Every structure is written in structure tokens, then in C-alpha cells.
Amino acid sequence: MKVYLAGPEVFLPDAAAIAAQKKQLCAQHGMEGVFPTDPRPDTDATLERWYAIYLGNEADLRGCDALVANLTPFRGPSADPGTVYELGFVRALGRSVLGYTNDSTDFTDRTLHSLGGQPTRNAAGRLVDGAGMAIEEHGLADNLMIEGGIRAANGLLVRHAVPEAARWSDLRGFEACLKALAAMRANG
């Protein structure tokens, strides 16, 4: 079983080390981890670099049986958009999608915090920002499409808090996803 390892770890200075750790954990569960920056010998050298990266990632997404996403908020109240794109992509293919976040706060609270101001309610009672745009209040970890896709796939979303210094290195949520994925496979 090939598992696509989605997440903003690709931007870390020690991305290769995290990739190796995640692959090792996959191997312990009898799975093969595929990391977005894994080298691809068949890359067309005439393509722009960013587009070659895209095509390689897309091929890996189509070739995987499952995706485990690191949904820890990244540069804003939500998960990394590349990771969210990949989650939607693999869910559309009908495969297993799971995720974890190392930030346990609600999406609503993080959104309010990022907007800075005091919460306001409009005449209809909806929580809104300064432009009058509604703020989701579903008690979820992020935008409802993210958690909805995971639930629709009978996946797992692990929310737990970790010390700030371990935000990008704590893999307990990742391991919980692998265990759930192994159990899903065992149960057919």
C-alpha cells in the first residue's frame, strides 16, 4: 500500500529528515510512504521547474492508495493550500484520506485571532468579519470541506496540541493515522 505524505514539511530546512522518519513509520506498518520531493528520474527537463514538480506530485497522487495529510495550520488560519488541494484530489479518486493537526484550537477561534478584531454578529446572528463575510462556526479543525472529505472517506482526523517547538516535528498524529489506516485495510 502506497501512502502519499502530504504536508507543508516540504518547506522545512530538514525536509529530507522528516521524510525519512515518516517513511520509516510507514514501513513499520507495512506501507510505503511517498514524499512530494522524492526524486523522479523521468522528469521532462524542458519543463519549468514548478510545473515539473506539479506533474510529479500529481502522478504520485494518482499512484497512491491513500493520503495522510499534515493539516497543522500554516501561515494563516488554515492548512497549507497545496496539502488541501491534494486531499481533495485523492478523495475524488475514492481512496483513503486521513489527516492530523498539531494545533487543537477551533478553526473559528483561529480565524478570529488572525483577523485581529472583536467578533461581530450580523442581523441574522452569523459571526462575521469586517467585510461582513461569515466565519464558519461548526466546531471543526478547518474549513468544512477538509473535515467533510475525511469523514466521507471513513478516514480519521486527529487534533491534538503539541509544544510550539514541536509543531513541525511531532509525529504522534501521523502515527495515529497510520494505525487507523492499517485497521481500515485489515477490515477490508
Add this chain to the structure above:
Amino acid sequence: MKVYLAGPEVFLPDAAAIAAQKKQLCAQHGMEGVFPTDPRPDTDATLERWYAIYLGNEADLRGCDALVANLTPFRGPSADPGTVYELGFVRALGRSVLGYTNDSTDFTDRTLHSLGGQPTRNAAGRLVDGAGMAIEEHGLADNLMIEGGIRAANGLLVRHAVPEAARWSDLRGFEACLKALAAMRANG
């Protein structure tokens, strides 16, 4: 041809008015626009509201021939995550995906602005944030997965600047996408 109208307009106080405008423009091009908040008579009333919304949106995504996404940055340097999820979803199905943004600035510049600090380069010459995490420098409108998916689908990404007051109402980019979609259909 059914076109899914993805974007953060669902959060606007006048979402219904924008939905009507977008559907009218679709009709002018011989297409049927499907808006995420369109009523669904077959919703299971026992489901939690957010999950019923998800399932309805997912059914609409699977039922559409194309998606046009409003990728204008929303509450951070990137597009609305629900919209990004939907873009990846429809791309995975091999259908047409197009997008527009009413903010013409580069993703790199917006990311730097949102981070507040001065740009720093690491020993390898990569632009990094305070945590040492790399910042994309591809001259794109957003995370490379977003623009890559549109290019891989032979779609169109329209980037143009509009006055701040028209950020959520200017539909010129949307119309340009519909014209491109009509031409794609005529040619293929």
C-alpha cells in the same frame, strides 16, 4: 454543461445576489452554473448541518463538467481552502478547471507581507520565514499545486487587479474563464 461555481462568495452577506449574477453569465454562454449553497431537496435531515453541506457540495462537484474557481486571496496569502479542495477534486476527475483572482500580486510578495518581517535567505539561497521554512518563488498567483492543476487541465488562470471595494464583486475574471471554457468546448 454544468459549471461548479467555487469561491468564498458563499461567505458574503449578498451571496445569493452574486450567485444569481454568476448563473446569469453562465446562461449567456449556454452553461448552467451550480452554486455551493443551492438548495438540495434530498438532504438527510438527520445529518449534522456542516456534513450535509459537504455531501451536497461533493455530489455537485461529481455532477459538474467543469469548475471555475474564485482564487482571490481570502484571510491570508492564499485562496479559500474550501475552494482549493474543490479545485483539486475536479482536476482529479479529469474535468475542466479554470480560475481567476482579483489580486494581481505574486504569491511570494503576499506571503512576505503576511509574515511581516524582512525576507531572509538561507545558506542554500532559498527565501525563508522566521522558522526557516521556504517561501515559494515561482512567480505564481498561489501555491504551485493550484496553478499546476489548472495548467494540466489546459485551463486558464486570470490574474488582474481590481479596486479594493470591488474585490468580491468584480466578475471580469469570471467572465474571461467562461469565454475560455466555451472556446475549449467548441474546440474539443
